[in-house]
Amino acid sequence: MIEQLRKDFPLLHTHIEEQPICYFDSAATTQKPQSVIDAVNKFYQQENANVHRGAHTLSAAATTQYEAVRTKLADFLNVTSKEIVWTKGATDSLNLIAAGLSEKLSHDDVILISPLEHHANIVPWQQIAQKTGAKLEVLPADQQGVLDLEAAKQLINTLKPKILSVCHASNALGNIHDVAALITTAKPYNTITIVDGAQSLLHLRPDLSAMGCDFFVFSAHKALGPTGLGGLFGRYELLNDMPVYQTGGEMIERVSFSGTTFRDAPGKFEPGTPNISGVIGFGAALDYLNSVDAAALSKYEQGLYHYLLSALKAIDGIKVWGDTEHNIGVVSFTYKDEHHFDIATFLNTYGVAVRSGHHCTQPLMEHLSLSGTVRVSLAFYNSYNDVDTFIDALKDTIDMLEE
Amino acid sequence: MIEQLRKDFPLLHTHIEEQPICYFDSAATTQKPQSVIDAVNKFYQQENANVHRGAHTLSAAATTQYEAVRTKLADFLNVTSKEIVWTKGATDSLNLIAAGLSEKLSHDDVILISPLEHHANIVPWQQIAQKTGAKLEVLPADQQGVLDLEAAKQLINTLKPKILSVCHASNALGNIHDVAALITTAKPYNTITIVDGAQSLLHLRPDLSAMGCDFFVFSAHKALGPTGLGGLFGRYELLNDMPVYQTGGEMIERVSFSGTTFRDAPGKFEPGTPNISGVIGFGAALDYLNSVDAAALSKYEQGLYHYLLSALKAIDGIKVWGDTEHNIGVVSFTYKDEHHFDIATFLNTYGVAVRSGHHCTQPLMEHLSLSGTVRVSLAFYNSYNDVDTFIDALKDTIDMLEE
Amino acid sequence: MDITQIQNRLNSLNGWQAKYREIMLLGKKLPALPEALKIEDALVRGCESNVWLHLDLDESQERLVIIADSDTRIVKGLLAIILACYNNLLPQEAKQVDAYALFEEMGLIQHLSPSRGNGVKAIVERIQNQIDAFQ
Amino acid sequence: MDITQIQNRLNSLNGWQAKYREIMLLGKKLPALPEALKIEDALVRGCESNVWLHLDLDESQERLVIIADSDTRIVKGLLAIILACYNNLLPQEAKQVDAYALFEEMGLIQHLSPSRGNGVKAIVERIQNQIDAFQ
Numbered sequence A, B: 001m002i003e004q005l006r007k008d009f010p011l012l013h014t015h016i017e018e019q020p021i022c023y024f025d026s027a028a029t030t031q032k033p034q035s036v037i038d039a040v041n042k043f044y045q046q047e048n049a050n051v052h053r054g055a056h057t058l059s060a061a062a063t064t065q066y067e068a069v070r071t072k073l074a075d076f077l078n079v080t081s082k083e084i085v086w087t088k089g090a091t092d093s094l095n096l097i098a099a100g101l102s103e104k105l106s107h108d109d110v111i112l113i114s115p116l117e118h119h120a121n122i123v124p125w126q127q128i129a130q131k132t133g134a135k136l137e138v139l140p141a142d143q144q145g146v147l148d149l150e151a152a153k154q155l156i157n158t159l160k161p162k163i164l165s166v167c168h169a170s171n172a173l174g175n176i177h178d179v180a181a182l183i184t185t186a187k188p189y190n191t192i193t194i195v196d197g198a199q200s201l202l203h204l205r206p207d208l209s210a211m212g213c214d215f216f217v218f219s220a221h222k223a224l225g226p227t228g229l230g231g232l233f234g235r236y237e238l239l240n241d242m243p244v245y246q247t248g249g250e251m252i253e254r255v256s257f258s259g260t261t262f263r264d265a266p267g268k269f270e271p272g273t274p275n276i277s278g279v280i281g282f283g284a285a286l287d288y289l290n291s292v293d294a295a296a297l298s299k300y301e302q303g304l305y306h307y308l309l310s311a312l313k314a315i316d317g318i319k320v321w322g323d324t325e326h327n328i329g330v331v332s333f334t335y336k337d338e339h340h341f342d343i344a345t346f347l348n349t350y351g352v353a354v355r356s357g358h359h360c361t362q363p364l365m366e367h368l369s370l371s372g373t374v375r376v377s378l379a380f381y382n383s384y385n386d387v388d389t390f391i392d393a394l395k396d397t398i399d400m401l402e403e
Numbered sequence C, D: 001m002d003i004t005q006i007q008n009r010l011n012s013l014n015g016w017q018a019k020y021r022e023i024m025l026l027g028k029k030l031p032a033l034p035e036a037l038k039i040e041d042a043l044v045r046g047c048e049s050n051v052w053l054h055l056d057l058d059e060s061q062e063r064l065v066i067i068a069d070s071d072t073r074i075v076k077g078l079l080a081i082i083l084a085c086y087n088n089l090l091p092q093e094a095k096q097v098d099a100y101a102l103f104e105e106m107g108l109i110q111h112l113s114p115s116r117g118n119g120v121k122a123i124v125e126r127i128q129n130q131i132d133a134f135q
């Protein structure tokens, strides 16, 4: 099955340093199936036009396609299409939400996040906290970097946060969070719950209605789609209630120099020309995801993850961080006191593309007393052979470092 | 020459309603040369990786390419690369600037714009004016929709605006503004000058050092590039001085729960994963623009524009709006009291793609007492044959309306 | 022309040029709304161009009378088709009629720009809501 | 090894695996900086990993003595190369040396990630600026 799927991803058949590539950086950005590349290509060659404005056939067709992808995504997430806003990425989405909720915050309100958050789910809240006087508080995690769920629930009960914003899966360690449990705990306090799904959209295919969150954010490029596109789900009432964020064309009802009125959501949050080719490419990505056997892929991914994990753990001096029981397939490790950058650089010479550093989670690294880790992030298109190549390369690297 | 260049644009060889397309909607978005489409394609097939974070070859190569386009654009605009910020479009750029300058504004300060502005250069200022108490004032224009340059200079001298934000060329009427003259007039008052170059980047290839503006904004998709990408130039001192706008990964120096510090511009304004394929595609668009004879194209465009203009003016009942002497090649017209939408819809059945409506310039339409116009917007890839087809189709349409 | 005649006529025409021309001619036959009736309350929200619509019962208080106008000829033609669907029906009959589906059947929705399509939907919804208010 | 020897050695090696290994070995030969010297002031801004650098004149007050360290082995190796370029030169001689250009010549800059390349540039600039301060 996987050998067949791998054929759909042209980049997997390229080379690094004259060696076949082992792409283990899918948490940074996934590779794209040919169908996504083709959809973007076809759009520019045959369909390119601006949306929402046209009397002409091209523009009408582009608009229809663009809106159809919104519906497709809404179906994928099990919500309604008017609850989907297109943005330029998860970061943009989180900034939009933070700005939109800021007027609900006042001095002494609590914004609660986890210690595993990506900077994109930290800094916007720090900014809003500074502006409003609200307090930013952090859920407890252990020395491995695993959220303590029971203590987390207790803290929610104690703090009664106005806002709870947590990642569904950690990009640095791969941990899957039981966000539904946290949301349920927070419900009695009318907490506005936000889930950073940048890492979960692809791996966990969340059902947002079941999850019960108020907002959910993602980036298309981390789920087989093009760069420069992301989006958010917002429960309609809350979403439509937020003040406008960016302003300009398209999102208005009427502009005059004496005053301006805005459209309802999602329109009011989408000023200007959107990333049309990005949306259309992402539509093809969703088609791709809908066409494969999700359960089988997930099983395969988990198998591969555990295969990688045991091979790594068998190497003396390797320490794997995070929750290895509930994991989307990200292995973050260190080797003795060696610098992650040296390891990653050597691995690269074997054609192995991993990431090294703090993974935009400096507070988590601080919590773990690390300057960074080497991160191997899997996707269903990785093969057992990729893992073997990596392990061999890592052993060579270690030999070299110990020389 | 043009017949040759037209071959580079695949969409120009498609059909609308079974008729060869006459694409006259370049002011909404331009068509893309094959080289741009190929660059995006190649990126996803062979080079796709996230930027700025990688120890691996793919990521390093993507970053190098990404930053090289910044330099290429800076050269194109005659500024330095650290003065270029990538955004998702002109609208995003204007919102970033308006937010960044808002703390410089106080009650009684004046923000001055023209009556020909796109909503993207109106509504963000209205919002900032509301927030800061500053006053939004509008330059004078005549009944044709032409800015009165002398009166405009006088008004600048009278109002001594804190901010002057004007489009280099109008998207609704095509008028070219003498922004250099306005900037010179405003200089003694330390006015911060912003030029909306969404329509001028392609047609006028502005030299920003000569122009002397403090900020300049554009959208890639209106200059042969991909959707979902734009940018801004900011004079470095002013740019770097602005507070951060959106926050998240990449734009930080150091994040901890006790506080966060930010990078210098342009980095501090580029949080999150950027539109990498968009930037790389736009690089190919700039290469394309650098490879053609700009002077010859501009001469051709002007010739075509005047050919179109005379043919239109020869039709009884047609009124052309705006400045037909200084124009980027946009003809906005009305026919008697007929509705622009009816005309555009009929034209479309002849394969002629024009735009109808207010073109995101409702205050201008109000000024002209129009509900909208039919807009024919040219690019160098339009042929004389396109114009002939359009004129014939328009005559048929008029016959039908008069039936 | 009743709605079946209109449908047959449009279906018999080849190409959108001819169809739009026919739609426009249908619009021309629709009487103009007096300016006094072009009031804010009669404006249908969600249409890209102005559409005014009034719905009432005839003198016998039995059958629907809808009058409508638009500032664009083509939309006025679309209104003529919609009115042909509903006018003169008993409210309970009209409740059974889905003019939007009929537009879809004729391929008109697919051809209109999405915002025009939404406009047609908004008009039909407005009519149905007002019928509900009568019952 | 002086800088020419280093250059020859690196050029003679085939493939980046071997070259990085060699660079790392060069780093190993560079003495570690005492912790007390790893101070904020000695940190070179613009490097992705920590780089500490001290520049002084030798006892004769004539020739440059640069000591440096990094927390990564490869960057330490790069530092070893840079130091081999400058150490023991008279300041006016050192002004003529552009280690960054040498890195480019060896193909190292092209191969490093852009941020590492900028790091090398930052280190070289820091050295040049400190030399200026001496003169």
Ligand SMILES: Cc1ncc(COP(=O)(O)O)c(C=O)c1O
Binding pocket: A249, A271, A272, A273, A274, B027, B028, B089, B090, B091, B092, B118, B120, B121, B167, B169, B170, B171, B196, B198, B199, B219, B230, B360
């Ligand atoms: C003059 C002008 N300014 C701003 C914009 C907004 O550009 P975008 O929709 O790409 O953000 C446009 C696009 O229509 C324009 O023509």
Ligand SMILES: Cc1ncc(COP(=O)(O)O)c(C=O)c1O
Binding pocket: A027, A028, A088, A089, A090, A091, A092, A118, A120, A121, A167, A169, A170, A171, A196, A198, A199, A219, A230, A360, B249, B271, B272, B273, B274
């Ligand atoms: C968990 C998480 N949140 C947010 C982001 C930010 O996404 P983007 O850079 O696409 O805006 C990322 C990407 O690294 C992520 O992994």
